[in-house]
Amino acid sequence: MKRTRSFPLSKVAILLSSALMAQNAIASLTPTILSFEDNNRPSWINNGLITNKRAINGEHSLLWQWNANEQLVIEKNFTRYDDAEARKLYGSSATQIISFWLYNETPSSFPAKLTLSKGNGEYPRHKDINLNFTGWRNVTLSLENDFKPSVPMQLGKIMLTAPKSGSGNLYLDRVMISIDDSRYQWSDDQVTTRYPVEEIDFNLPSVLPDVSAEEREAVELIKSTFIAEMGAGTNNITNLETSFSRFNINKTNGTIRGRHLITDVQQVPYQPKHLNSIDKADYDQYAILGDSDGDGQKQAGYAKLMLELGKSYNSVSSSADKARIAEMYTLMVEHMFDQGFVDGSALGTTHHWGYSGRWWYLSALLMEEPLREAGLLDKTYRALLWFSREFRDRGFEMEVTPSSTDMDFFNTLSKQNLAMILLNPNEKERVALLHKYSKFLSETIDRNPPAYNDGFRPDGTAWRHKGNYPGYAFPALASLGELTYLMKSEAFGVSTGALDTIKKAMISAWVYTNPYVPLGLVGRHPFTDLQTKSFANGMKTLALSYPSLDKELASIYLQVTEQSRAQSVSIFGEYVDPAKLPEGSWSFNGGAFAIHRVDERMAVFKGYNQDVWSSEIYSKDNRFGRYQSHGSVHVVPRGDAVEHGYQQEGWDWNRNPGATTIHLDLADLESPKSSTLMLRSDDGLSGVTSLEQAHTLFSFKHKAPQNLDRFEPSFVMNKHAIATDKYIYLTGNNISNQDRMHNTETTLFQLAIRSGKGIYINGTRYANATLERTLKSGDWIIDDNNIGYYLVSTDEVKVRRGPQTSKHNKTEAVTNGNFSSAWIDHGTMPDKAKYEYIMVMETNPTEMAQLVQSFKAAPRFVTLQSDNQRQVIRDKQTNLYGYTSFSDVTFNQGYLTSVNKPSQTLLRMDTAKQLMTLSGASMVLNYEKDSNNNPLETSVPAPVELNYTVKGKWVLEQGNAEVVISGDETNVTMISDYGMPNEITLATDSIPMIPLEPSTPVDPDIPMIPLEPSTPVEPEPTPPPSNGGGSGGSSTPFITLALAALAIIRSRR
Structure with missing residues (x-):
């Protein structure tokens, strides 16, 4: 190991220099954020009015009332880093970005032009920004990689040139120069980056067959079962109102406002731990679409509330309660659309989309009728389809690829894909996609995936991140068990081979937990509280997914959930004995x-x-x-x-x-x-x-x-x-x-x-x-x-x-x-x-x-x-x-x-x-x-x-x-296939002689231990010796030789 205990003066100097560099690194991760919270327009921008009609960061934005070819110019010197410097500061793949928000009131068929240059205008770099939208849109571009050539290192001017024809209103807010993960700058309908992130193509035939009565009935059964399995929601409307109020959503004169809504990954370019106090105060007012912001500082759980509203809508009987729930839900959807959660909008990135957006899909299925009545259903379907593109070749296109057994897809989006299919407005497409999904699941699950890709291996291990990973596999098993149960039907059921593959992974997990995942198998989460009970419902529903009940899985489910034979009847419709704990190797x-x-x-x-x-x-x-x-x-x-x-x-x-x-x-x-x-x-x-x-x-x-x-x-x-x-x-x-x-x-x-x-x-x-x-x-x-x-x-x-x-x-x-x-x-x-x-x-x-x-x-x-x-x-x-x-x-x-x-x-x-x-x-x-x-x-x-x-x-x-x-x-x-043991039994008519074993006499220097302790201790009860406590018989070389001789004369009858 390269390590020293004492340092000469030269090394002390180096260490001091490194410490200073570390301090600079912390300061350098602080983003430069330009906002418009003062009453007067800042001196560094040449045009526009301060308004409180719309905003992303704080309560105000800049309104630019543009005419053809006019220019909005920001003149300010920014610290510039190339990707190598960004990586050193961030500690991973990183790039410096420009990111800002635009609100467009009227779509334009001509683009605006973004130009970044030195303060004197030298070395301009250009990028077109399409304005064919209404609402808020985010523009995020890598200064190093999305401009050709790269933005100059002396960045001092940001210029937005209006379209070459027409006029209009654009709102600008939260202009930011920051360091972001280099994977997170995605193309959309407004701007083209180096990451195209292709849209989903189901590759359905141009002419689809008519839907049979049996198929239509199976689809309705899947939908009704799905809604029932999501469970009942609360009848306490007051609690729902309280949760809704935390997002500050209101609609006045056609303008909707609320907390700025982002996903958890969209927090990265803000570098939250390095924000100055003013920017941090604004940032902490944002809302998170997913369940958590990671540190509990912001209002999270936006999509989860949408799910809870949907479940309650399907539970309450009062028409007034239903109407109020529908009103809250549609306002949340309208706010999402206004914030840019629509078809064609990348929002910078929606990486790890499943963890942020999964409850939106399910809520939309639950609220299908209110969405239809509000005229929001088609727009919701198209938005969900757009944001699913991250998993295009890992599930949503439903084509078997090397990576189509993705555990994140199985966990966060496999049931969501089913919900989205059920929301498809075209009945023929809906049925064709269900057939395709059934075939896809059957084929992609029932295989040994190539290379180190995610998926289920023949020995029962379940891979994510190129290795067996219970932290990802257990949630995936829970979702897949429930998904196969929902799709159980003659028309759309998943194959027995795929069911068996999931079953093997479940039973293997039961074997290698007790009931928690042991330290050696936890991946990057030591001392986890993850246990088999986390996918118990998936185990139950998988047992019910077979043509007839799988009693082995059912019995293990009863053991895991500590339920009895008597309780099994109400669960499975027949008596099942709970399994005993596994024993063996x-x-x-x-x-x-x-x-x-x-x-x-x-x-x-x-x-x-x-x-x-x-x-x-x-x-x-x-x-x-x-x-x-x-x-x-x-x-x-x-x-x-x-x-x-x-x-x-x-x-x-x-x-x-x-x-x-x-x-x-x-x-x-x-x-x-x-x-x-x-x-x-x-x-x-x-x-x-x-x-x-x-x-x-x-x-x-x-x-x-x-x-x-x-x-x-x-x-x-x-x-x-x-x-x-x-x-x-x-x-x-x-x-x-x-x-x-x-x-x-x-x-x-x-x-x-x-x-x-x-x-x-x-x-x-x-x-x-x-x-x-x-x-x-x-x-x-x-x-x-x-x-x-x-x-x-x-x-x-x-x-x-x-x-x-x-x-x-x-x-x-x-x-x-x-x-x-x-x-x-x-x-x-x-x-x-x-x-x-x-x-x-x-x-x-x-x-x-x-x-x-x-x-x-x-x-x-x-x-x-x-x-x-x-x-x-x-x-x-x-x-x-x-x-x-x-x-x-x-x-x-x-x-x-x-x-x-x-x-x-x-x-x-x-x-x-x-x-x-x-x-x-x-x-x-x-x-x-x-x-x-x-x-x-x-x-x-x-x-x-x-x-x-x-x-x-x-x-x-x-x-x-x-x-x-x-x-x-x-x-x-x-x-031996995939390292699995191959066991055989051989027979002979004559046991062969084998070499004498090396003798292993007792070391004379090792004393025999007395049975009684040498130091008195307080008496305590001691159980009798176990039945397995024998040490085996004596095996001296003479006895070994005698046994061998006996074997020679023995013949097989």
């Missing part, structure tokens, strides 16, 4: 993680690799999330995460459970990038497999990035874990790096201290708020959640209970908490460090002492072979072997002698039945890639062929593989 190589569940506990194994990112880090989200996927192994008790000790306040971001990390200061741990960091590995591997849905094998081969600041490029390691029943055997090797300043650690646990909780060390209980202990191989510990750790062979283990100071992952606010932690300390500059320990997912002191005694006498888990390219692990009690291959390798232990690809293999021998059950999974997803290691745009992962050589002569008993006997060995070829 699952592999998700589409997310580089595995799940192993026992009773109410869930173990999560998480890595990353060439296709799956380690974590998503934004400049203001998950700043310290580098180690989320560093081979973490995390046992999660069921229930509220905070109650089980997982809290953000005081959390040490270096110590995710099970992860091996270099322990850094938070300044060094934070991402070195000012924008997004989603780190994949150029060389690292991570993979999992499961066998018989009972056993898990996980491995993670890490190699740090080589050219990324704050990352130690020499950091490498291999980590492995095998899980069966409630035991997890964990090993690490080749843990190495050249960091001289920071210790390398493997964390066992980190939990916030809670009242009544404590830990056990070798049988002694410690519940005090402070503790410092050092443990060694042979010791054992039980953490505050009753998870046991037996240190088979490790470096020193540090145990600490006490206060911790940290920072919030988003705000960087200092946080504090009291924590109980333990970690293996590999020291600085570790050179091929190793560890070996066993976790018990739930235990008590009596059982743990007995287990440790038993494991020492006859180890249940052993590592038979281990180096940088392979590992062989065995669980003697179940006769289970775990084979990890990081390349084309051979093995000298157990029954496998070779495998040709990076893969994970679990093998269980049943010598009594002379059967071998084998599960193999590829460690690579197998995308076709370009020279930069990115998948080709249309690349769909190809299945990987795994070739095994197995000792002995075997035939295929069950499963799908090619099995060929060759001499005294058998060649097995199987396919």
Whole structure:
């Protein structure tokens, strides 16, 4: 790592200079905003009258009564930045813009001309502005990219030249020079930018068939079901009036006024944190179309109120109440239109439109009749169609494209598209579009999307931002379940294949939550409260979307929502038993993680690799999330995460459970990038497999990035874990790096201290708020959640209970908490460090002492072979072997002698039945890639062929593989598709001999631990040992040889 602890004077000078530059950067992000709030026209503009008839910013604007070819001139010097300077100031893709608002009373067929130049008029740059509109319109242009050549760096004059013919009135307000996200300058009917943002074309035939009675009936059923599913609104008109009044909407003499209305993304060019106090006061009077402005300073929820009005309109019985609701709603729509929310108006940008505009679509369906009566329905439909263009090729054109499984579309706009189709005024088009939507959903959902695009993968993972992402997938699942239910019909239903794909993603999510999303899978939102219950209604409606009830989904829904068999009748129309919590093992190589569940506990194994990112880090989200996927192994008790000790306040971001990390200061741990960091590995591997849905094998081969600041490029390691029943055997090797300043650690646990909780060390209980202990191989510990750790062979283990100071992952606010932690300390500059320990997912002191005694006498888990390219692990009690291959390798232990690809293999021998059950999974997803290691745009992962050589002569008993006997060995070829395990069973007439296992005698330096604690503690009840507490029988080399000899003479009957 490039970091120093002391600085020479020259570096101090550089730091001071950098600090001054940082101060300048903050000041430079302050926009220059020109308003017209003084009674007199400002001296910097040559024409116009101050008026309070209309305004965007404050209460006044400038009225320009123009004649042909007249010029409105602003003369003022502006600080100018090129895009490179803008990026340095903003910290992401950025550009400097000019942005202003025009209100036109009478459309003109001729354009006005905008000219930007130096103060003396030199180097003019021109752009036409069409005036073929009425109402407010925004003009936003990049000074660097939307003028050719770019606007001069000495910008001193802004000039608007009137059309070449005619006369009229134009209102000008809120002229702003600012820094904006460079993605946010969109073309519209008024101005052309570098971003055309094409309009939607449904590509329907010119002649459409007549609508059948069956289709018409199905459409009406869809609409009535849709309205019913949105639910009833409030009957309290007073509350609706109060909410309506907050937007200050009034209409006088045909002129409508109200708060200036923007979307959340349209806040960006204002740079709100850098506004001066006068501009901030005006800005805070704006209203937000969506649900939030991000900091609670402005009146938000405009569209949500429209939805609530629509729901109430369909609920109240009083005609007077209906009339008043309709009046409020139509005034809100008229105000939106006046503010520029109309067909042909970009408003600068409506990026992330779904999050802002989603409730408008639904409200329009609910208020179809009042809109029609007010003459606003057609204009509403055309506006919604226009603003949907952001998702033109991701859903609204309903054509399958590489990106048409967009989770944001599914979440925020898939039901909205249905509502818009139902609002289409042409019945033939309406029906044709419903057919097209049904076909589109069926095809785009039921596929493995190409490259790293959003969508549902075959293993049950659900991708957004190029990785499995519950934060986006769960809302999408909720919407899709409801959408498929709405469209259920013979004419417009979604295919069973698509339903099954959604179902698999839902059940997978149920499996990998408990019920909250664990830390390793949260993306950029650590310590989230997201849980399966968030899409429970989608689960229920998806179960009802099948031709007949899907009882598996129905039963899981009952479990998630804690409802009974008796309650199921009113929900599903028949009796359904609630599901039990899932138990067993699952592999998700589409997310580089595995799940192993026992009773109410869930173990999560998480890595990353060439296709799956380690974590998503934004400049203001998950700043310290580098180690989320560093081979973490995390046992999660069921229930509220905070109650089980997982809290953000005081959390040490270096110590995710099970992860091996270099322990850094938070300044060094934070991402070195000012924008997004989603780190994949150029060389690292991570993979999992499961066998018989009972056993898990996980491995993670890490190699740090080589050219990324704050990352130690020499950091490498291999980590492995095998899980069966409630035991997890964990090993690490080749843990190495050249960091001289920071210790390398493997964390066992980190939990916030809670009242009544404590830990056990070798049988002694410690519940005090402070503790410092050092443990060694042979010791054992039980953490505050009753998870046991037996240190088979490790470096020193540090145990600490006490206060911790940290920072919030988003705000960087200092946080504090009291924590109980333990970690293996590999020291600085570790050179091929190793560890070996066993976790018990739930235990008590009596059982743990007995287990440790038993494991020492006859180890249940052993590592038979281990180096940088392979590992062989065995669980003697179940006769289970775990084979990890990081390349084309051979093995000298157990029954496998070779495998040709990076893969994970679990093998269980049943010598009594002379059967071998084998599960193999590829460690690579197998995308076709370009020279930069990115998948080709249309690349769909190809299945990987795994070739095994197995000792002995075997035939295929069950499963799908090619099995060929060759001499005294058998060649097995199987396919692993998208990293999913392929499980087969082989049978033989004669169990082959295998090499003797290396002996693993008890280390004489490790003392046996007495069953009774050496230090008296207050007595407390201890439950009896669990049924799964055995360690397995003794396996000396003599017994192994005897068993092998017995196998030779046994023949299959």
